[in-house]
Amino acid sequence: xxxxxxxxxQAREIPLHIRDxxxxxxxxxxxxxxxxxxxxxxxxxxxxxxxxxxxHLAGNAxxxxxxxxxxxxxxVGYPLLTIVLRSFSEPMWGLQNYVWFFGTPVNLVVLxxxxxxxxxxxxxxxxxxxxxxxxxxxxxPLLRMLLVLCxxxxxxxxxxxxxxxxxILLQDSGVINSALRWAGFGTVRLIRxxxxxxxxxxxxxxxxxxLPLYSVMRGIDLRLVQAARxxxxxxxxxxxxxxxxxxxxxVYAGAIIVFILALGFYITPALLGGPRSTMLxxxxxxxxxxxxxxxxxxxxxxxxxxxxxxxxxxxxxLMRQRHRQGARR
Amino acid sequence: xxxxxKEFGRSRLVALLGMLAVSMPLATATIAAAxxxxxxxxxxxxxxxxxxLTFVSFGGIYQDGQIAALQEFIDRSGVRLLSDGPTEMxxxxxxxxxxNVTWDVVDTADFAPYVHCGKLFQKLDLSKLDTSHIPxxxxxECNVPAMNYGMIIMYNTEKYKDNPxxxxxxxxxxxxxxxxxxxxxxxxPIAGLIEQAFIxxxxxASKMTAADIDKGIAKIRELGPDTIFWKTGAESQQxxxxxxxxxxxxxTGRAMTAAxxxxxxxxxxxxxxxxxxxxxxxxxxxxxxxxYALINAYLGRKSQEILTEKTSYSPIHNEAQPKxxxxxxxxxxxxxxxxRQGYQHNIPFWVQHYAPTVxxxxxxxxxx
Numbered sequence: 001x002x003x004x005x006x007x008x009x010q011a012r013e014i015p016l017h018i019r020d021x022x023x024x025x026x027x028x029x030x031x032x033x034x035x036x037x038x039x040x041x042x043x044x045x046x047x048x049x050x051x052x053x054x055x056h057l058a059g060n061a062x063x064x065x066x067x068x069x070x071x072x073x074x075x076v077g078y079p080l081l082t083i084v085l086r087s088f089s090e091p092m093w094g095l096q097n098y099v100w101f102f103g104t105p106v107n108l109v110v111l112x113x114x115x116x117x118x119x120x121x122x123x124x125x126x127x128x129x130x131x132x133x134x135x136x137x138x139x140x141p142l143l144r145m146l147l148v149l150c151x152x153x154x155x156x157x158x159x160x161x162x163x164x165x166x167x168i169l170l171q172d173s174g175v176i177n178s179a180l181r182w183a184g185f186g187t188v189r190l191i192r193x194x195x196x197x198x199x200x201x202x203x204x205x206x207x208x209x210x211l212p213l214y215s216v217m218r219g220i221d222l223r224l225v226q227a228a229r230x231x232x233x234x235x236x237x238x239x240x241x242x243x244x245x246x247x248x249x250x251v252y253a254g255a256i257i258v259f260i261l262a263l264g265f266y267i268t269p270a271l272l273g274g275p276r277s278t279m280l281x282x283x284x285x286x287x288x289x290x291x292x293x294x295x296x297x298x299x300x301x302x303x304x305x306x307x308x309x310x311x312x313x314x315x316x317x318l319m320r321q322r323h324r325q326g327a328r329r
Numbered sequence: 330x331x332x333x334x335k336e337f338g339r340s341r342l343v344a345l346l347g348m349l350a351v352s353m354p355l356a357t358a359t360i361a362a363a364x365x366x367x368x369x370x371x372x373x374x375x376x377x378x379x380x381x382l383t384f385v386s387f388g389g390i391y392q393d394g395q396i397a398a399l400q401e402f403i404d405r406s407g408v409r410l411l412s413d414g415p416t417e418m419x420x421x422x423x424x425x426x427x428x429n430v431t432w433d434v435v436d437t438a439d440f441a442p443y444v445h446c447g448k449l450f451q452k453l454d455l456s457k458l459d460t461s462h463i464p465x466x467x468x469x470e471c472n473v474p475a476m477n478y479g480m481i482i483m484y485n486t487e488k489y490k491d492n493p494x495x496x497x498x499x500x501x502x503x504x505x506x507x508x509x510x511x512x513x514x515x516x517x518p519i520a521g522l523i524e525q526a527f528i529x530x531x532x533x534a535s536k537m538t539a540a541d542i543d544k545g546i547a548k549i550r551e552l553g554p555d556t557i558f559w560k561t562g563a564e565s566q567q568x569x570x571x572x573x574x575x576x577x578x579x580x581t582g583r584a585m586t587a588a589x590x591x592x593x594x595x596x597x598x599x600x601x602x603x604x605x606x607x608x609x610x611x612x613x614x615x616x617x618x619x620x621y622a623l624i625n626a627y628l629g630r631k632s633q634e635i636l637t638e639k640t641s642y643s644p645i646h647n648e649a650q651p652k653x654x655x656x657x658x659x660x661x662x663x664x665x666x667x668x669r670q671g672y673q674h675n676i677p678f679w680v681q682h683y684a685p686t687v688x689x690x691x692x693x694x695x696x697x
Contacts, residue, residue, distance in 0.1 A: 106692045167564075173571045192557060270560045275514075275696030286691045288419050290517055291684060292445075 083298040090295030097299035107283065111303065114280045115311070117197060117269070118262035124202040125209040125258045126251060133213035133250070137220075155207045163271045166200040167191065170272065192274035200272040201265055208261060209254035216250030256312070263308060280304055369459035369646065370629015372622055378407035380619055385413045386436035386475075387606075394639030395436070395475070395627075402626035408619065416441075421449050421611055430613040433620045440517050442472035442609040443680040450609040457621040459628060462646045464663075466673060472607035473624060476633075476642035479581045479662040479671065480513065480521065480602040483594040488575050496599040497525035500576055501548055508575030511568050512549070514558025518690035520674040521602035522549065522578065537675065539682055546689050558694055569594050580604070582641050585660035600672040601662065605645070637661070 087097050101107050136147045154162060169175045170190040177187050190196045220243065228238040266281040273279075280300060287297035384399070386392040392412060403410050416437055424430045425448075435450075442450050450471040460468050467474040484494050485508070494506050513519050524534040527545035549556075557574055559565040562583045568574050569587035577594065579587070584596060608627065610620045626632060633644035637651035643663040644651060653661070662671065679686065 106695050110695055164563075167567065171571055171573055173573060271564065274554075275558055275694055276554075278695040283691060283695065286687065289417060290687050292418055292422055294419075 083301055086294045087298030087302050097295045100296060101299050101303055110278055110280050110283055114263055118259050120198045121201045121205060121262045122255050122259045124198060125205055126255060129206060129209035129213055133210050133217050136214050137217045151207045151210050159204055160267055162204055163200055163268045166272055170196050191272060194277045197269045197273040197277045200268045201262055204268060205258045205261055208257045212253040213250040217247050220246045263304060367457060367459045367625050369462055370626055370631055372402050372406045372626050374405055375407045377619055381409040381411060382433045382619055382623055383411045383413050383431055384434050385416050385432045387416060388414045391640050394636050397639050398632040398636040399627060425449055425612050430611050432611050433614050434623050435609050435611060436475050437607050437609055439604055442607045443469055443676060444683050446471035449612055451612050458625050462648060464645060464647060472609045474645045475606040475608045476636060477605045477645055477662050478642050480578055480604055481581060481584055482597040483569055483577045483579050483584050485575045486593045486595045494597060498529045501526060501529035509555050510552050511557040511559055511574035511577040513578050514694050515560055518686045520679040521672060524674050537678060542682060542686055546693055550693060581660045581662060585641060585656060589656050598670045601670060603671045603673045
């Protein structure tokens with residue numbers, strides 16, 4: 001069978017063919033698993049990978065990605081290349097910007113802090129999003145619509161506005177602390193602390209966790225859980241051994257999106273945090289906007305990018321393995 | 330051309346004036362002489378017809394006020410004025426490096442035109458501008474002021490009652506004046522604050538050396554971990570209105586708005602820090618003479634009155650009499666009394682030590 005790239009009718013079929021293959025596998029999580037395809041259907045079939053056909057189809061489908069690729073090359077690839085080049089070439093060729101980065105304690109402290117805060121935010125997002133997304137799959141259509149709206153409406157509101165709302169809630173004389181004082185408890189320091197930043201960022205990033213989770217959970221056949229129950233598993237065991245593994249791809253997809261977005265956060269840490277919650281983007285901004293030092297700013301960006309890649313590369317095998325276990329059932 | 334002054338020799342001018350004095354009323358002669366030199370706020374009818382200028386500033390009420398102040402200039406000169414923003418040195422640098430400068434006049438924060446003078450901003454030919462009404466010491470090689478404002482201490486009136494803080498020494502005295510401090514952490518280092526901190530640490534700001542910058546910053550750090558570094562003017566105002574800090578370093582405009590909204594805080598005017606925005610012309614601007622014409626119109630008395638009435642920033646024309654209400658007037662920094670109380674940091678010193686100061690300031694802001 002030969003597919004011609006220009007043949008639209010055949011091309012239109014391609015997404016259906018490739019959906020249980022993994023051409024778009026990102027860090028171990030297949031996009032088709034998280035959203036595009038019906039996982040329930042995939043789950044009802046035994047995993048039968050047809051490797052040769054898969055390759056063939058992937059090659060043919062490639063032209064479908066051309067618009068996105070062009071856009072990415074133009075607005076991400078080229079600027080990124082410039083940044084990398086400038087980090088090595090300004091003010092002269094060499095490693096001076098990287099020597100400076102690793103020789104300045106404040107940079108390392110802030111880099112570490114950036115990863116720490118992002119990890120906390122990811123964890124908080126998983127904890128908040130998992131039951132919520134499950135609720136979305138369990139309720140009737142009307143209530144589900146309401147729950148979806150609850151996720152999406154804040155998503156449409158500007159991040160600055162949402163962050164300012166958190167200032168009002170978290171500050172020492174704010175709603176939360178007033179309520180605590182009224183109830184006879186002391187004041188809890190929330191704003192200008194790392195906890196405050198984590199709370200605010202979690203709320204801003206929550207939709208990015210809920211939506212992938214929901215699209216995976218929606219595809220999980222609940223009869224599998226019923227089957228486990230009918231075979232004598234207690235609810236907790238049915239959840240841990242059947243439902244949870246099936247939903248893990250959604251957790252990974254959401255966690256990766258949230259973690260990566262969190263690494264670059266700027267406004268929320270600036271407004272909700274104190275000096276001890278400054279994140280790397282603030283330092284980059286200082287180098288570029290105040291000092292016009294593109295070399296150092298670029299080096300900071302490259303370090304963050306490389307560190308992110310290393311971390312994801314370390315996490316990827318683990319995820320892939322878990323994912324396979326889940327798929328094997 | 331608008332400001333290509335007819336190059337009279339002095340003797341010829343005097344002779345001409347003499348002739349005029351004989352044959353005409355004196356008033357006419359004054360006007361004839363005035364046409365040679367630019368007069369702040371004046372522009373020749375139709376002189377920029379068909380031209381387009383791009384004016385870059387920080388947006389919001391401020392830029393709206395600036396455009397309102399320039400409306401007469403637009404109407405008279407026939408220029409098409411475009412607004413752009415916000416001002417970012419990185420963007421300007423990209424324009425200058427690529428040789429495609431689309432900005433004609435740029436409103437900048439305090440340090441930029443000094444630090445980037447000659448590199449990103451043109452050295453100004455002051456004969457093309459009437460700077461005679463600008464407060465002393467505010468014209469740089471590459472810049473004229475765009476407006477003035479101040480950074481003042483606002484203290485919690487109820488907390489300090491009969492024994493309020495009176496100056497920056499008290500601001501840095503956490504024993505005599507316990508309470509949470511809030512400091513401007515919105516971007517560039519606050520040179521005036523570092524100088525005041527150095528003075529509070531027992532130093533002499535007029536003899537400051539590079540090593541003394543650390544002493545000043547150490548004094549600020551001594552204020553303790555509760556110190557708030559606010560990131561935006563809105564945040565500082567919010568701190569005052571919610572009573573989140575006891576001593577807040579604030580921009581006068583924000584202090585005024587907070588007071589208007591009922592914040593129970595009182596300003597300290599002794600040694601208020603003089604701050605201003607500047608106007609500058611980028612290197613490689615397409616039509617510098619048109620840019621000069623805009624700036625010269627902006628410096629006019631009427632323009633400055635409109636600017637103050639619309640924005641509550643202080644005018645930089647010494648005869649401006651803006652019509653503002655009592656609260657706004659109380660926070661203007663252009664009255665003779667305020668001018669006497671103001672504190673101007675040592676601009677050349679900080680420009681010389683700009684890069685290391687930014688590094689140290691960034692460390693302070695990052696909690697290290």
